[in-house]
Structures are given as structure tokens and as C-alpha cells.
Amino acid sequence: MTRTKVAVDGRRLQDDVPGGVARYVAGILTHLATLSDLDIVVVGDGRRGRPDIDVPFVGLKWMANAPELAWLDGALRPWLNRSGRLFHGTFNQVPLLSSSRCVVTMHDLSFELHRRDFPPIKAFAWRRYGRHAIRVATHILTDSEFIRQQILDHFSVAGERITVAPLGLPDDFLRTARQGTTPATPPYVTALGGAPRRNLPVAIDVWRAARRTLDVDLTLAVVGAEEPPSEPGLLYLGPVDDATWAATLAGAEALVYPTEYEGYGVPAAEALVVGTPVVCRRVSSLPEILGNAGVWADGHGATAMTTALVRLLQEPTARLAIVERSREQARRLPSWADSADAIGAIYRAAAGMGAGR
Numbered sequence: 001m002t003r004t005k006v007a008v009d010g011r012r013l014q015d016d017v018p019g020g021v022a023r024y025v026a027g028i029l030t031h032l033a034t035l036s037d038l039d040i041v042v043v044g045d046g047r048r049g050r051p052d053i054d055v056p057f058v059g060l061k062w063m064a065n066a067p068e069l070a071w072l073d074g075a076l077r078p079w080l081n082r083s084g085r086l087f088h089g090t091f092n093q094v095p096l097l098s099s100s101r102c103v104v105t106m107h108d109l110s111f112e113l114h115r116r117d118f119p120p121i122k123a124f125a126w127r128r129y130g131r132h133a134i135r136v137a138t139h140i141l142t143d144s145e146f147i148r149q150q151i152l153d154h155f156s157v158a159g160e161r162i163t164v165a166p167l168g169l170p171d172d173f174l175r176t177a178r179q180g181t182t183p184a185t186p187p188y189v190t191a192l193g194g195a196p197r198r199n200l201p202v203a204i205d206v207w208r209a210a211r212r213t214l215d216v217d218l219t220l221a222v223v224g225a226e227e228p229p230s231e232p233g234l235l236y237l238g239p240v241d242d243a244t245w246a247a248t249l250a251g252a253e254a255l256v257y258p259t260e261y262e263g264y265g266v267p268a269a270e271a272l273v274v275g276t277p278v279v280c281r282r283v284s285s286l287p288e289i290l291g292n293a294g295v296w297a298d299g300h301g302a303t304a305m306t307t308a309l310v311r312l313l314q315e316p317t318a319r320l321a322i323v324e325r326s327r328e329q330a331r332r333l334p335s336w337a338d339s340a341d342a343i344g345a346i347y348r349a350a351a352g353m354g355a356g357r
Contacts (some may be wrong), residue, residue: 003039007058007085008032009093010042011068015050017239020167020266021091021107024143027168028254029055029059031174031340035177038344041085045071056077067126073097077356086138088343092136093129103343103350104137105165106130108263109150110197112267117195131155138350141165141343143264144285167264168336177250180243184235188219189309190252192267193226202258204234205302206279210309218313220256221248227342250274254295254312257286258305265289272330274325291332 008029012021014111025042032040033055044051044069046059049080062075077095080087087094089104092111110117111126118126134140134155140162142148148162170176184190189210191203200222211233222228223245228236237248247254255271257280262268265286271278272293279295280286282306286294295312297304313316 003037003087004039004347005039005083006032006088006347006351007041007043007080007083008088009090010044010051010053010057011048011071013042013053013093014044014048019078020264022030023170023266024105024107024167025090027170027336028340028343031054031337032344035340035344038347043076043079046075061161067125069093072129086347088347089133089137092126092133094133096129096132099352101138102133102136103139103346104133105141105143106134106147106151107143108261109154110145110195110261112154113150114195114261117197124269132303137161139163139346141346143167143287146285146288147263163342163346165339165346166334167266167269168334168339169269169273170336173246173270174250176243177246177274180245180247182244182248182251183219183237184219184221184248184251186251187216187253188221188235188251189254189256190221190223190248191256193222193224193228197260198224198226199258199260200224200228202302202305203206203256204228206256206258206305206309207234208241209302209306212315213306213310214313218253220253223248246270246274249276252276253305254279255311256305256309258297258302259286261285262286268294269330272333276325277312277319277322277326279305279312281305289333290352291325291329293322293329295322 042055042057044059046061060075060338072095079097080098080100087100087102092106094102094104111130115123141166145164148164192198193200202217211218219233223237254277257278262284268289277295281297295308297308
């Protein structure tokens with residue numbers, strides 16, 4: 001049996017605090033490695049440590065102080081040309097100069113549509129690499145139908161070159177939540193800091209207004225790298241491990257999620273698993289992910305979201321119904337095995353095709 005040889009970009013697995021893309025790579029690798037007709041190797045930055053994975057790993061070294069994007073063409077491109085492997089760019093990027101066949105996962109188009117999320121030089125570089133990846137990839141994978149449609153709307157790409165392979169949910173996320181602990185004390189709601197499009201200041205305004213309206217000692221637990229201003233009732237947890245995040249999310253009255261843009265919405269999907277209502281607007285991929293389980297704000301800004309959150313907290317019976325719908329919706333979402341099967345099929349097809357230039 002001829003095996004399809006694939007090199008998977010594993011750099012995000014090497015991050016000190018693994019994020020959503022790292023979970024994506026780890027999730028698909030677990031199942032791709034079980035497919036007997038695939039020969040999977042993970043490639044990463046040889047200047048950093050080896051990730052904790054049970055898949056063959058190749059660390060490719062490059063100049064010590066060179067930026068990470070330069071690694072793609074300085075270290076990865078020559079190796080790909082020698083190995084002849086199909087390359088899977090797992091985070092919106094492939095080498096600029098390589099003639100190797102490639103598949104790319106475009107998690108979102110933030111590099112194109114939300115450039116304010118990046119410093120100017122990084123915004124320019126990521127936009128260049130993102131546009132290039134869409135142009136040359138043999139096949140494009142997206143996490144949601146929303147992003148697939150955005151690519152079709154903004155780029156001259158044939159629809160048959162794009163496949164939706166939704167992110168899977170961790171099989172053990174609910175168990176992790178039950179085993180983990182959180183510093184937050186009920187009752188509390190939680191919110192995320194990070195990219196400007198996540199709108200942490202709006203979440204804080206919503207919490208303040210709900211606290212005043214309800215006249216209760218409601219805490220806001222903030223997770224992520226963006227540190228909010230210090231004030232009574234606001235608990236900043238910072239970046240946390242998976243167990244603390246799962247426990248914090250599971251114990252919250254709601255996830256206050258005033259995001260402007262998501263390619264998928266992993267925090268919202270994780271909230272479904274643990275039955276935590278998500279207060280948000282009908283933007284991006286969130287209607288696709290949440291279905292009828294979202295606590296939808298009817299307008300823009302903090303006022304509409306406050307109304308939705310207050311209504312949720314004032315009506316326990318309605319909240320219980322949302323919790324049940326959330327768990328039902330979680331059961332409808334794909335698993336990592338489903339995602340890996342779809343990706344494996346694309347690998348097999350792409351290995352027999354030329355580059356998409």
C-alpha cells in the first residue's frame with residue numbers, strides 16, 4: 001500500500017501557552033496518526049523545544065534571531081523540496097517560494113479584515129502570507145461555512161478548492177472541567193481578553209451594568225493575556241491552563257462574549273459542552289456553532305448585551321432551558337475524529353494534484 005506522505009506544521013504546539021490552533025493541531029493529529037494510509041510527520045522550529053506528541057517530529061533550525069515567518073522559507077522550504085511531502089499549513093501560512101504541494105487551514109481572515117488586531121509590521125507580513133496561501137494552496141480547509149464563504153467573497157477562488165472541516169471538541173473537556181478548579185467564587189460570569197475584536201471593555205461594561213440592575217454581588221472572571229483595570233468584583237485570572245479554563249467556564253452563570261469576529265468560536269463551543277450559556281451577537285460563525293442555544297443580543301454595544309444577560313439571570317427556568325439546549329447542540333458538533341477523516345481525504349486528493357498556482 002502506498003502511503004500519502006504529509007508534513008504538518010506543528011509550531012503552535014511549541015508555544016509556551018498553547019492556544020486554539022495548538023488544540024486544533026493536537027486534536028487532528030491524534031486521529032490522523034491512526035489512519036494507516038497516511039505517513040504523518042510534524043515539522044516545527046528547531047530553535048524551540050519538542051512538543052509532547054506521539055507522532056514523529058522534525059525540528060528544523062534556522063538563524064537564531066530570525067523572525068518566525070522567515071523560518072517558513074529559510075528552514076522549511078528546502079526541507080520540503082528534499083522530502084517531497086505534501087505540506088499542511090495549519091495556521092493560515094505556507095512558504096512563499098516553495099514548489100511543494102500544500103494544503104492550508106484558513107482559520108479566519110483577521111489578517112485581511114481585522115488588521116488592527118496586529119502591530120503594523122506583523123499585519124503586513126501576515127496579510128502577505130495569508131493571501132499567498134489562499135492563492136497557491138492545492139486545497140483550502142476552513143473551520144466553518146462562514147469562513148468558506150468569506151474566502152469566496154474576497155478572493156478569486158473556485159468553490160471546489162475549499163472544504164469545511166469544523167474543529168472538533170475535546171473528548172474529555174467535560175471531565176477536565178469536573179476535575180479542574182477555579183479561583184472564581186459563584187455567582188460569576190466570565191469573559192475573555194486578548195485580540196481587540198474580542199471586545200473585553202464591552203464585556204466589562206455589560207458586567208457592571210448587570211450588577212447594578214440586578215443589585216447582586218456578581219463577579220466577573222477575566223481569562224486571557226489582556227489585563228483589565230482593577231476594581232471590586234473583577235477577578236483577573238490571566239492566561240490559564242486547560243483545566244482551570246474548563247472549570248472556570250463550567251462554573252460561570254454565563255460567558256459574556258461580545259466578539260466582533262470569529263472563524264469558529266472555540267470558547268463558545270466549549271461553553272456548549274459544559275452547559276454554560278453564551279451571551280453574544282449573531283456575528284460571524286456563532287449562529288452556525290451555537291444554533292438555538294445562543295443568548296442573542298438584539299443590537300450592537302453593551303446595552304443590548306446587558307439586556308440579554310439580565311434577562312438570562314432573572315429567569316432561572318429560561319436559563320435551565322438554555323443549558324439543556326447547549327448540551328444538545330454540543331452533541332451535534334463534530335468530533336476530532338470527524339475532522340481528521342475529512343482532512344485525511346483532502347490529503348489523499350491533494351497528493352495526486354499539482355500546486356494551485
